[in-house]
Amino acid sequence: MKDLLEVRNLSISFDTRRGEIQAVRDVSFNLHSGEILALVGESGCGKSVLCKSIMKLLHGNSRIKSGNIIVDGEDITGYCERDMQKLRGNVFSMIFQDPMTVLNPTITVGKQIGEAVSIQTGLYGKRRASVKVHERVIELMKQVKIDHPEERYFSYPHELSGGMRQRIVMAIALAGNPKILLADEPTTALDVTIQSQILELLKEIQKNNKMSVILVSHDLGAVASVADRVAVMYAGKIVEIGTAEEVYYDPRHPYTWGLLRSLPAFSKGRDELYTIPGMPPTLINPPMGDAFACRNEYALEIDYKEMPPMFRITDTHYAATWLLHEQAPKIVSPVGGMVSDVRNSY
Amino acid sequence: MSEILIDVQNVTHHFKLNRKTAICAVDQVSFQIKKGEILGLVGESGAGKSTLARCIMNLYQPTAGRILYKGIDTCDRRQFKEHKKMLQTKRQLIFQDSTSSINQRMKAVDIIAEPLRINHVHTPRGSARAEAEFQLHYVGMDAGCLDKYPPELSGGERQRIAIARALSMEPELLVADEPIASLDVSIQAQIINLFKHLQKEHGFTFLFISHDLAMVEYLCDRVGVMYQGRLVELAPTRDLFSNPQHPYTRTLLSAIPLPDPKRERNRRKGVYDAQKS
Amino acid sequence: MMHRRAELLIYCIKKILSFVISIVFLSLVVFYISRWAPGDPLVSYYGDRVEKMSPEEREWAEERLGLNDPVYVQYIRWAQNALHGSFGISYKYKTDVTEVIGGRIGNTLLLGGIGFLLIFLLAPVVGILCVWYENKLPDKMISRVGTISSCIPEFWFSLVLILVFSVIFKILPGSGAYDIGKSNDVLSRIRHLILPLAVVVISHIWYYAYMVRNKLLEEVRADYVLLAKAKGLSRSRILLGHCLRNVMPSYISIMAISIPHILGGTYIVETVFSYPGIGTLAYESARYKDYNLLMLVCILSGVVVIFCNIIGQAINERIDPRIKAEKTGEALEVEVL
Numbered sequence: 001m002k003d004l005l006e007v008r009n010l011s012i013s014f015d016t017r018r019g020e021i022q023a024v025r026d027v028s029f030n031l032h033s034g035e036i037l038a039l040v041g042e043s044g045c046g047k048s049v050l051c052k053s054i055m056k057l058l059h060g061n062s063r064i065k066s067g068n069i070i071v072d073g074e075d076i077t078g079y080c081e082r083d084m085q086k087l088r089g090n091v092f093s094m095i096f097q098d099p100m101t102v103l104n105p106t107i108t109v110g111k112q113i114g115e116a117v118s119i120q121t122g123l124y125g126k127r128r129a130s131v132k133v134h135e136r137v138i139e140l141m142k143q144v145k146i147d148h149p150e151e152r153y154f155s156y157p158h159e160l161s162g163g164m165r166q167r168i169v170m171a172i173a174l175a176g177n178p179k180i181l182l183a184d185e186p187t188t189a190l191d192v193t194i195q196s197q198i199l200e201l202l203k204e205i206q207k208n209n210k211m212s213v214i215l216v217s218h219d220l221g222a223v224a225s226v227a228d229r230v231a232v233m234y235a236g237k238i239v240e241i242g243t244a245e246e247v248y249y250d251p252r253h254p255y256t257w258g259l260l261r262s263l264p265a266f267s268k269g270r271d272e273l274y275t276i277p278g279m280p281p282t283l284i285n286p287p288m289g290d291a292f293a294c295r296n297e298y299a300l301e302i303d304y305k306e307m308p309p310m311f312r313i314t315d316t317h318y319a320a321t322w323l324l325h326e327q328a329p330k331i332v333s334p335v336g337g338m339v340s341d342v343r344n345s346y
Numbered sequence: 347m348s349e350i351l352i353d354v355q356n357v358t359h360h361f362k363l364n365r366k367t368a369i370c371a372v373d374q375v376s377f378q379i380k381k382g383e384i385l386g387l388v389g390e391s392g393a394g395k396s397t398l399a400r401c402i403m404n405l406y407q408p409t410a411g412r413i414l415y416k417g418i419d420t421c422d423r424r425q426f427k428e429h430k431k432m433l434q435t436k437r438q439l440i441f442q443d444s445t446s447s448i449n450q451r452m453k454a455v456d457i458i459a460e461p462l463r464i465n466h467v468h469t470p471r472g473s474a475r476a477e478a479e480f481q482l483h484y485v486g487m488d489a490g491c492l493d494k495y496p497p498e499l500s501g502g503e504r505q506r507i508a509i510a511r512a513l514s515m516e517p518e519l520l521v522a523d524e525p526i527a528s529l530d531v532s533i534q535a536q537i538i539n540l541f542k543h544l545q546k547e548h549g550f551t552f553l554f555i556s557h558d559l560a561m562v563e564y565l566c567d568r569v570g571v572m573y574q575g576r577l578v579e580l581a582p583t584r585d586l587f588s589n590p591q592h593p594y595t596r597t598l599l600s601a602i603p604l605p606d607p608k609r610e611r612n613r614r615k616g617v618y619d620a621q622k623s
Numbered sequence: 624m625m626h627r628r629a630e631l632l633i634y635c636i637k638k639i640l641s642f643v644i645s646i647v648f649l650s651l652v653v654f655y656i657s658r659w660a661p662g663d664p665l666v667s668y669y670g671d672r673v674e675k676m677s678p679e680e681r682e683w684a685e686e687r688l689g690l691n692d693p694v695y696v697q698y699i700r701w702a703q704n705a706l707h708g709s710f711g712i713s714y715k716y717k718t719d720v721t722e723v724i725g726g727r728i729g730n731t732l733l734l735g736g737i738g739f740l741l742i743f744l745l746a747p748v749v750g751i752l753c754v755w756y757e758n759k760l761p762d763k764m765i766s767r768v769g770t771i772s773s774c775i776p777e778f779w780f781s782l783v784l785i786l787v788f789s790v791i792f793k794i795l796p797g798s799g800a801y802d803i804g805k806s807n808d809v810l811s812r813i814r815h816l817i818l819p820l821a822v823v824v825i826s827h828i829w830y831y832a833y834m835v836r837n838k839l840l841e842e843v844r845a846d847y848v849l850l851a852k853a854k855g856l857s858r859s860r861i862l863l864g865h866c867l868r869n870v871m872p873s874y875i876s877i878m879a880i881s882i883p884h885i886l887g888g889t890y891i892v893e894t895v896f897s898y899p900g901i902g903t904l905a906y907e908s909a910r911y912k913d914y915n916l917l918m919l920v921c922i923l924s925g926v927v928v929i930f931c932n933i934i935g936q937a938i939n940e941r942i943d944p945r946i947k948a949e950k951t952g953e954a955l956e957v958e959v960l
Contacts, residue, residue: 042530043501057849081858089855101846106869115864116854162391172854188528191390191557193618196601218530221560221603225610244607262535263605264560272542273535273564279500 004212005031005054005092005180010067012046012053019284023049025236026067031180036206036213038223038244040259041233042280047216050233051182054214055094056084072179089120090176097185099165103157109168110153113137113175120176140171145201163194167201174205181206181213187222199226221263224248229316232256235281235291242317251333252311252319254296260335290322298323298331351519351551352379352402357411359397371397372408373575381518384545384552386566386583388559388598393572395555399521402553403439415519435465438512442524444504448496448511455492458482458510465515481510485540502533509540520544521553526561534558538565559602563587571595573618594618638933649925650705650918654698657909657917664690667911668714688714701918711915715907720916724901724923730800731900734816735889738823742885743878746828750835751862754843766836769829777888781822781895788818798897819892827885835874842866872939879935883928 012024024046031037039047052058054069056079068077071091079087096102104112117136123129134153141149144167157165166186173181183202187195203226206213217223223230230247232240232255240253251257260266261274278295281287287294293303300322302308311324322328359372372394379385387395400406402413404420412419419425420433441447448457458481459474461467469477479489485506496504505525512520522541526534538561544550556562562569563583570580571592579592590596597618604610665673665684676684685691689700704711710720749769753762789797796802796815805811842848843866851861890902897903901920908916 042532052849055853057852085855085857087855088853094850094853096846096850098846102850104847104851104865104869106872107865115851115856119855169850172850176855192559192603193390193598193601196603219603220531221605224603224605224607225613227607248605248607259531260605262532264535264538264564265604267535267564272539275535275539276532 003030004033004072005214006068006070007050007054008068008070010050010053010069011065012049012058012062013065014062016061022065022283022286023062023236024053025283025286027233027236027238028067029231029238029241031212031214033179033212034206034210035228036203036215036226038227038230039214039216039233040218040220040223040230042218044280044283045233046236046283047233048184051094051184051214051216054182055088055092056081057094089116090178092180092182093173093176093178094182094184095166095169095173095186098189099162099169100157100189102169103165105157108154108156109160109165110134110137110141110155113140113168113171116172116175136175137171140174141168143174143205144168144171146171161194162190163198166190166194166198170198170201170205174209177209179211181211183213183215185216185218188218195222196225199223202226220248220259221265232259235286236283237291237320239292239321240317240319242313242319246314246317250313250317251335252313252317252324253292253321254298254323255292256319257333257335258295266335290320300328349381350378351381351416352553353412353414354378354398354402355412355414357398357401357408357413359394359401359406360409370575372401374411375572375575375577376411377570377577377580379519379551379553381551382545382549383568384541384554384566386562386569387553387555387572388557388562388569389572390557392574394575395572396523398572399439399523399553399555403437403521404433405439431465435461435467435515436517437519437521438515438517440505440508440512440520440522440525442527444501444508444528445496448504448508450496453493453495454478454482454499454507457496457507458514461511461515467515477514478510481514482507484513485510486536500533501529502536505529505533505537506540509537513544517550519551519553521555523555524557525554526556526558534561541565559598571598638937642929642933645929646922646925650702650922651698653918653921654701655694657912657914658694658697660912662910662912664688664714664912664914667913668717701915710919713908713916714913715911715916720919723916724904724919727900727904730898731886731889731893731902733812734819734823734893734898734900735886737816738820738827738889739882739885741820741824742828742831745824746831747835747867747874749828749832750839751867753832753836754839754862754866757840757843766833769832772825773827773829775826777822777826777891778895780826781819781892784818784822785896800899815898819889819896819898822892823885823888827888831874831878831881834877835870838870838873839866842869876935876939879931879938882931883924886924886927 007030008028010024010027011022014021014023027046027050029037039050041047049058049062053062053064064077068075070076071087076084076087103109114133114137117123117133117140118129121129121133121136123133137153138149141152146152146164146167152160152164157168160168170186181202186202187198190198199222202213202215205211215223215227220230224244227244229241229243231238232247232253234255240247240251240256247256248260251260255276258274258276262276264273267273276295277297281291281294287304288307289305290296290299290303290308293299296303302322308320308322308325310318310320312318313324323331354375354377357372357375358370360368360370362368375394375398377385387398389395397406401408402420404426408421411421413421415433415437418429418433426433452460455475455478458478462469462474462477471477471480475492479492482489482491487503487506487510491499491503491507496507499507509525526537529537541552541554542565545552554562554566566583568580568582569586570577571586571594572578573592573594579586579590579595581591586595587599590599600613663673665676665681665688668688669676669684673681682691689697692700701711712718713720713723716723749765753765756762785797788795795818797818800812800815801808802811802815839862843862845866847865848861851865856864889900890905892898893900893902894906901923904916905920905924907913908920
């Protein structure tokens with residue numbers, strides 16, 4: 001598999017009045033072509049910032065401190081706004097958490113998709129392009145499974161349901177046949193049933209268009225059905241990365257354990273749901289050792305002093321915890337394996 | 347356990363769009379909540395869950411039907427006025443989005459103590475500040491947060507403050523309208539544990555509205571499923587999850603994501619269409 | 624379709640009714656206040672001769688002008704005549720007030736209209752400039768200058784301009800609407816318009832430009848800008864095609880409401896430049912108790928104010944699809960006990 005996107009030692013900071021917030025700290029990962037990589041972590045762990053930084057959609061007070069973003073063999077770290085405009089939409093595209101606020105409320109959805117289409121086909125502002133653009137818009141709307149696209153074309157965003165709006169946003173993102181789709185919590189604002197529909201649609205489109213997808217989510221349960229690989233982020237760093245099977249069935253990092261254990265599926269019959277004690281650290285002055293150490297019941301002494309490197313478990317599975325060091329005491333994961341009593345699927 | 351706290355009888359609520367057309371948001375819904383029980387209400391957005399909750403809280407006046415709270419018809423103006431104070435203090439509502447439902451420019455202590463001030467309640471703990479501190483401890487936060495403003499707190503802490511505010515009136519009934527939908531998984535678990543604790547140790551009664559069935563299954567004693575304004579199924583949690591009767595309930599259950607990739611990839615998820623069945 | 628037409632009709636009738644009531648109320652208030660204010664209306668009719676009049680002569684003169692009846696009788700008489708289209712004669716000019724105003728209204732419309740148009744077109748440009756260079760030097764410069772310019776009183780600013788351009792440099796005329804005897808000379812009119820226009824535009828524009836700037840800044844931070852960026856749109860297209868578009872409805876409606884505000888500004892400017900318009904007329908008539916003239920000027924201004932407000936509201940309600948949605952949503956806010 002070829003690497004479509006490579007992020008190397010990326011660090012991103014925000015300059016605020018209270019100091020420098022290190023939102024992303026020394027993150028490296030690859031995105032293979034034709035895969036779905038899920039980026040999972042609590043809010044504030046930098047997963048969304050990481051996504052936006054790839055497309056350079058961050059606000060003015062942020063800066064890339066070090067590292068490289070390499071797309072299709074080309075280092076885009078230093079690209080200026082004008083160069084980025086050419087890449088946005090056709091190399092990578094993005095869908096967002098809240099489909100209500102990302103659509104312009106005063107423009108019909110058809111027009112908003114059409115805008116993306118005409119930009120990507122170079123027809124923007126040209127006459128006689130409207131028929132072609134319209135055809136493509138309808139095609140896109142069919143692709144994201146919107147019923148009666150001809151009627152919906154003239155709807156305003158507030159006239160559609162949440163799931164429908166997210167489909168519109170997806171249609172916009174697909175207008176330029178991007179190679180990479182960044183999905184920033186696309187289902188968080190939606191109902192369970194709609195959630196699974198949107199994820200299924202995402203998977204289907206990814207297969208048909210041979211795209212690669214980075215799927216950001218805070219819920220390990222929600223992305224299990226679609227993710228090929230999973231990266232778990234904590235306090236601006238990737239703490240564990242591996243194929244979905246590896247991360248779900250054989251998690252190695254205590255934070256991944258915590259995330260999995262707090263899912264109600266693992267607490268059936270128990271009196272209390274598991275919660276990870278404490279709070280994530282502030283990223284203004286992140287701790288020098290492992291950022292998770294103070295919430296980690298298995299923390300070793302070295303965790304407070306030195307940042308753990310990425311330990312290799314298999315060729316695809318890496319985790320950053322000292323527990324994997326050969327001198328560390330062997331601890332059996334409190335979770336993992338198949339969910340014990342899964343109810344019948346309907 | 348057997349005393350009935352809330353009795354919802356054939357409640358219907360229409361939203362008027364204009365003089366001729368109206369949307370039926372809640373259609374002929376009847377159920378009861380017993381004292382000390384957690385009743386879950388699930389369904390997709392637009393199913394009428396929130397409208398029903400607001401009817402119960404007297405924020406909306408239902409178009410038809412009655413809602414009895416301890417035998418008092420809260421929809422009747424005269425009876426409502428008579429028991430206004432009791433009804434307003436003993437029933438509290440917790441909203442989904444604590445960023446917008448609490449004033450961002452008030453300190454935590456003022457947010458929690460505000461209902462006390464409004465209702466001129468004299469607390470056994472002396473000052474309003476002491477009361478606020480007590481309530482904060484109650485929901486598992488320390489006094490250091492008293493003088494913080496909501497933007498300085500995390501989503502889970504803000505939601506706890508909203509809960510503490512609701513608790514400061516020492517209510518009997520808490521209506522929680524999607525209280526965990528905008529929180530992280532681990533924080534969700536904290537809030538759910540808090541609810542469970544409040545029910546078990548202190549005997550609060552909850553109406554818990556959510557679209558997250560996994561949490562509902564864990565927390566609630568009984569679950570009602572709403573679809574397009576109607577209550578299509580109401581059963582004890584165990585029965586509902588092991589033996590769902592209504593096809594829509596089955597669709598909902600099949601949509602619960604499981605942290606099990608192999609199984610999930612092969613699972614077929616149903617789509618329920620009211621017209622077809 | 625019939626249903627919607629009927630709704631529109633009811634809407635229009637409601638607006639017209641509120642319009643008429645406002646005008647009647649306004650005329651009543653102005654009528655009473657002007658009569659209570661101190662001053663002698665006879666002075667404007669008879670000039671200095673009033674001082675030499677005997678009490679009998681005064682009484683006779685007052686009766687001739689209908690000024691010795693109780694105020695409400697005077698009002699009713701005035702209202703009856705007004706309904707028949709006659710607003711009485713001006714005490715000072717001794718002709719029908721409509722004629723007096725008719726001779727001046729063109730000048731005011733010219734000054735106010737061009738001023739308004741310039742403000743209307745330039746304010747968004749200034750606002751967009753500020754947003755484009757947000758918190759950079761151009762934005763800061765424009766903001767400073769704008770704040771200062773909108774704080775300077777118009778009459779003082781006018782005097783400074785007259786001093787600089789007409790008295791010291793003598794390049795532009797400082798008073799009147801045209802050179803004597805050249806009332807049809809376009810060039811002369813333009814030269815006379817420059818200074819008053821400059822005052823009207825400069826002293827008002829920042830208020831509106833600032834509004835556009837702030838609204839645009841809000842829009843620029845909205846989430847849909849992210850999506851537009853992710854689509855591959857350039858910054859100028861996002862700013863003009865998305866953000867400005869969303870600001871326009873409220874801008875247009877506010878501009879409609881602000882017409883009277885700008886008109887009020889031209890009144891002051893007119894008096895300083897002794898520009899023969901409605902403003903100077905209003906000032907004179909109030910000063911010399913030229914009752915009939917004052918009434919018509921006030922009512923005309925009132926009509927403009929109320930009409931603009933109604934137009935502004937209507938625009939606001941019709942243009943923005945969000946407001947339409949809110950209107951239907953209004954019904955959702957069912958009574959709260």
